[in-house]
Amino acid sequence: MKLTEEQRQAVQAAGSVAVTAGAGTGKTELLSQRYLWHLQQASESVSPLEIVVLTFTEKAAAELRSRIRKAVGNKWPDRSDWLAEVEAAQISTFHSLCARICREHPAAAGQPADFTILDDLAGKLWQQTVLTAAMQELDPSCFDVMDYSEWRPLLETLLDDPVRSQALLAVESEQWREVLAQAQRDRLQQIQQSSDWQAAIEDLSGASWREADALSDQIQQILAWSDTLFDPANSNWQATYDEFIKLKLTQAGSAKNWGSADTAKLLRTQCKVLRDRLRDEESLLSLRPNEADDWNRDQRSRIYEAFETVLKSIDARKRQDRCLDFNDLERGAVRALESEAVRSHYQQRWRYCFVDEFQDTNPTQSQILQALWDPQHLILTLVGDEKQSIYGFRGAATQVFRNWQQQIQQHQGHIVTLSQSFRTHQTLLETINQVFEPVLDPYQPLRSDRQPPHPLPPIQQLVIEPEEKDSLEQARIQEATAIAQQIQTWIQQPLLVWDKPSNQHRPIAYGDIAILCRRRAPLETVYGEVLNQAGIPVLVNGGGSLLETPVGYDLQALLEFLVYPSNDLALATLLRSPAFGLSDAQLYQRAQQGKGWWSHRQERPDPAFAAAIKILEGLLRSRFFESPLRLVQQFDRATGYSAVLASLPQAQRLLADWQALLTFLREQPQAHDLELLLRYWKQLQQAEVVLPRPVLKAGNAVTLMTLHGSKGSEWPVVIIPDLTAKPRSQAETVLFDTELGVALRQPYVKEQAAAYQFFKYRKQQAEDAETRRLLYVGFTRARDLLLLTSPKSAEARSPLDLLAPGLEQAAIQPLDPNSGTEIAVTATLPTADAPLFWQSTAAIAPQYSELSVSAFADYFRCPALFHFRYTQGHPGAIDGEGAGTSDRPPQLGLLVHRALELDLRQPEALKPYCAAEDQDLIPQALQLASCFATEPVYSAVREQAQQREVTLHLELSSGLVLKGRADLVGADWVLDFKTDQQPQPENYQLQLWAYAAALNRPQAAIAWLRHNQLDWIEIEFIPDQAERAAVQLAQGDFDPQPGLCCQYCSYRSICEATSKN
Known part of the structure; x- marks a missing residue:
């Protein structure tokens, strides 16, 4: 791609540069070209390891690394060293950078060296739990100001960003008075200089009349008020303002006295314009300090003390549990970078730093960047667009980008604005510029060379x-x-x-x-x-949360009913869901009986309910020996729930949400106990945790x-x-x-x-x-x-x-x-010789944009297995032969992983993570976990381990995103724990490759805990196979791949390929 002159200025800028990149102006290409420019200019003296690239989501970081990898490979195909270093370079989110600083300097960060990171979901739930205990330490007098129901959301809000909260609570309490007075003066000046005010004053000042009347008196009063109101020396201007906005307009003014009726009417209108213009600003101009402000001042210090008490208590609990959330990572990084030695360490390590989407930066992240920046040694490239700053609710502040632009200019840096759009045609851009020029301040117009495809108004x-x-x-x-x-x-x-x-x-x-x-x-x-x-x-x-989708509500109703069959609301929700499809009229008739629906189901049996009752009774009998996931899958098969979803409008969306919920259930530690799972579900709702819905291709x-x-x-x-x-x-x-x-x-x-x-x-x-x-x-x-x-x-x-x-x-x-007017449509079709580039309007095929690594590994092993398990939600025909190679492998494996993750050594410590029917597995789980902690074969990886339970994200070239968690991560390897009866490394090659690729580690290993065996897995040939599999999945290819794994497959009794094989 040929660079525009504006892009070239940004790419080749000597020293730091702040780039305002408007919508569609090619900022991603600019970032990769600027990266290449630094490598090219510094030649042998720079390494990609000395270049930091920061953004705000894991997906964006993966995309940037992919683009940089491709750009470096195309320009320098023989520089394998640079390509390897790009994989290990700090191209990440701000939170990943903070985690690195905290791990490398735990003492300076005030954090334990072996902390685990709580993701958004786990962090919110953990905080909800400990906040209740922390609030018990508050002084009882706190509740004289606010009750518990007000204190709790307040403290939750403060804890969402502790660094910012501490700063805000420490602000000089009376500073607002000066800011208010200045804001009022500024607004008065804006009113006085506005065109409508000037025109009205001019008309009133030029008015003449024969004899004084009520209108002339009103005009003279308004002109006098106007002079007083805008006099900078008048400290009592609000008294004038109060009188002005209370003005009762006169209807006086005869044609004879004022020359004409139209003249009198115009002057009355202008009087109204002036009064109403001031009334429009009443929410600001009428404000003045009152007695309630004294109360406010006194209570702010109480909130500060309460917040510090709660924060101290929660921090102590986090040190005890050795866990940090994303806010703690930022706080730890800020604390660590207060040390001159730590700052010097990173200033010597990194020579260049890029930040994408800089308009989304919050003040704490800006503080971290400020600590890292030494203008003499670190060159910054900040790319953003203030006009696209839309995440204020997450703490992003537009002022941050402006402040950094000023700093960069003060240190002889460059400010570049990209105005050439490669997205939108010129006519539409000109109209957008006209709309937003008076709406946004400041506003940088965009331009384009592309002509519109039709003469319609854009x-x-x-x-x-x-x-x-x-x-x-x-x-x-x-x-x-x-x-x-x-x-x-x-x-x-x-x-x-x-x-x-x-x-x-x-x-x-x-x-x-x-x-x-x-x-x-x-x-x-x-x-x-x-x-x-x-x-x-x-x-x-x-956007949106799985918990708040139609299928989410149906699944919650099923769990509620299975735990509490007497819950009529849950039962009614189930009966009117796609599973049974009973009408509201039928449910209303049943409700008129005035008795518990389930407990009196056999009284006056209704044929409309018979089939539903039979299915639900079977599920209730199974709940004592089946896992919740199996119960949900049996419910689906018995009712045809997912088949009905497939026939409904927005079937692709409904099915994707349903499959995502099944995956969520499968991955939860509580997935083997109905009551624990339901309690966990409700905790997620109370904490307002968002379970992201899968992104689909339209x-x-x-x-x-x-x-x-x-x-x-x-x-x-x-x-x-x-x-x-x-x-x-x-x-x-x-x-x-x-x-x-x-x-x-x-x-x-x-x-x-x-x-x-x-x-x-x-x-x-x-x-x-x-x-x-x-x-x-x-x-x-x-x-x-x-x-x-x-x-x-x-x-x-x-x-x-x-x-x-x-x-x-x-x-x-x-x-x-x-x-009756329709929007005109004008179209000139291409000539017969020109190909038509349009899509078929055929039915939408099922597509997956996100999958867990384990789910994709199932597809890699056998597409038919994946189809049964994830597309159809089939629970599997466990008949002994197909039951797998270990005794209750999911339950045992989850317990072993939890024991290793939390370093649990005693049975009592592991019991809270274990369903009642699986308590007998605890000794075996602890024994397997202790193998890793004690056996010599694992000593090297134990000593070299840097992180546990690392959440990862890998995007394939097809667009499929894989998500998972790696058990153990070292400097150049990832490791996964397995409890299989027989080691079969070929079954896990894709899984280990995905972990290694996502975390930029060249090696992958499996620790077979039953066998005290450590295997290093060959993963070099997997990438091409994985990409081909992703393409086949997108095409809906679910043909079976018969092989040795068929003898262990729980779907062998219903798979045609198995019987033929």
């Missing part, structure tokens, strides 16, 4: 005007219906779009369209349903996604609906301000503290600014055409309201579908 707006009696939900249904009609029109005409692979125009397909919404709820319940009914294939993608279907989830993606046509939805508001007990600290809401008072009201005002301003940036992200996902839709509304602070100045400047006129 941004179109569709407004639905519902009936007065219609609810918001009904208005959304009308809006969704209009969207469906428009999509069908585009497909039938057809609309032309730009095809990037072929570099030419082609007719649109369903897969070229995305509907991006700010909130997830209406995507599935409204837009997806309406489009499905219209025969349009859709796929809901990106194929030829319209993608439905949140605006946040769409970042990094693009489509020819984008639709942004629901633009008049109001933001949710709530009276928060505590408000945090990144500059001013903390303010509390005082209970049972009429007027809240000015500090609290000012913080609330600033929070709303920040949220509105982020909503504007979020809309910018949505607009810039479109390559060819953008459609905005909404019910007609004038809600303040809605997305449409925030965009109003820009839409007006761009002269975007809303189209009313009720008027």
Whole structure:
């Protein structure tokens, strides 16, 4: 790819550089080329090990490493040393960098040397557990201010980012007063200089009348107030403001006295304009300190003391359990880098540092980078775009990027802005620039050389005007219906779009369209349903939690019923689910009997319930000797649950969520005890833990996604609906301000503290600014055409309201579908000689974008095995022959792994992780675990081990993402523990290769604990086979591969290939 002049300036910049990379401007290519430039300029004197590349997700880090690996290999194919060093280089997330600092300098970090890392899920659950105990140490007087139900969410919020929280609580408590006074003066100045104010004052100042009347008196009063209000020397301006906004407008003013009726009317209107303009700013300009602020000041110190008490208690428990969450890693890194010796160590090790998506950096991460940066020895490349900063709720702050730009300039660095877009055509970009120039500040316009594929307006707006009696939900249904009609029109005409692979125009397909919404709820319940009914294939993608999906609720109901059969709500949920499909009318009739449904199931038996009762009774009998996973699989087979899902709208989404939930169950330590599993499930819900839904490839279907989830993606046509939805508001007990600290809401008072009201005002301003940036992200996902839709509304602070100045400047006129006017579609098809590049509208084939390593290993071993286990959810026909080669291998293996992970030596310590029916396995599990701790054959790996239970992520070239956890990791190897009766290393080659590749380790080994045997596994030839297998999986190839493993397969009695073999 040939670099633009702007890209070349950034790539070849001498010294540090901060790059503002607008949407679609080729920032990833810039990063890889800048990396090559450093290697080329330094030649033999630099190593990839001296270059750090940081980003914010494991997936992004893997993509960057892949691009850099490919770029280095293409430019220097003979530099095998550099290629090897790229694999070992620090190309990672910030959290991985922090973990490295904490492991290499545990004493300086104040952390144990052998800590384990709690991922998001485990960390939230662990914190929920220990917070209850920590709160018992609070001074009882704390609860005079707030009750337990208010203290707990407050402390949870503070613990989400302890470094920031400590800094905010330490802010000078009265600093907000000066900031408020300055903000009010600034706003008054903006009002005075605004065009509408100036025009009104000019009209009133030039007015003349024959005789004084009520209108002339009002005009003179307003002009006097205006002079007083904007006088910088007037310290009592708020008294004038209060009088001004309370002004009762007169209706006086005769035509005879004022020259004409129109003149009098104009002057009355201008009086109203001035008063209303001030009223619009009442939430800021009316604020003044009051008695509640004294109370606020006193309570802030109490919160600080309470937080320190709880934090100290939790830190002590973490040291005892030798575990850290992601926040602890950042805190430990900050603490370690306070040591001059530690800073010097890394400043000598690293010469170049890249940070991608820098607009997502939080203040703590900025502090870490600040400690690492020595301008004389470390060259920075920071790439981001303030206009795409949309993660304020995660702590990201736009001010961080601005501060770093200033620092880099002060040290003779460079500031470069990329403005050439390779995504969007010129006409659409010009319109986007017009919309956001008055909306975002600062705003850097983008440009493009590509011409549009049609003469249509590039941004179109569709407004639905519902009936007065219609609810918001009904208005959304009308809006969704209009969207469906428009999509069908585009497909039938057809609309032309730009095809990037072929570099030419082609007719649109369903897969070229995305509907991006700010909130997830209406995507599935409204837009997806309406489009499905219209025969349009859709796929809901990106974001959301498995626990909050339809299949998640069904699975929870099944677990609830199996543990508590008397739970009528769980039973009703099951009966009306796709498993049984009973109607609400049938359930209502049953409910009228007024008795417990299950306990009285045999009274007046209803044929409609008979089949369900029989199946559920069988499951209840099996619950005493089957694992929860087996029970769920038996439920699926008995009811045809997943088969029904396959016939429903959005089948691909439902089936993917169902399979992901089965995988989740399979991987949980509690998966062998129903009650423990249900308790764990509810703990996840209470902690609001998000279990990510698998990402799917849309194929030829319209993608439905949140605006946040769409970042990094693009489509020819984008639709942004629901633009008049109001933001949710709530009276928060505590408000945090990144500059001013903390303010509390005082209970049972009429007027809240000015500090609290000012913080609330600033929070709303920040949220509105982020909503504007979020809309910018949505607009810039479109390559060819953008459609905005909404019910007609004038809600303040809605997305449409925030965009109003820009839409007006761009002269975007809303189209009313009720008027009979349709959005025109113009298409000129390619000539007969030109190929058509469009996708078939055939049914969507099942696809997997993410799999556990063990699941993919099953596919690698036998696609039919994978199909039975993961696609169909078949529990397997365990009949003795196919039961495997060890006694209850999953249970025993889980216990052994837990004993090794937590260094458990006593039976009592292992019991909490073991179901009641498996207690007899504890002695055997401890004996196998002790083998690794004591046998000489393992001494070398024991001594060289650096990490245990490392979460990993590997993306294959096909796009398939593999996830798993490596048991033990050394400097150049990974190791997995096995408890098999007979060592069969060929069954685990893919698994070990995936672990090694994901963690950039060249060697892999298996410790066979039953045999005191350590095998180093050959993995060199696996990558090509794995890539081929991933392609076959994407194509839906589930043909069996008969072999020796068939004799141990639990599906042998139902597999045709086995019988033929």
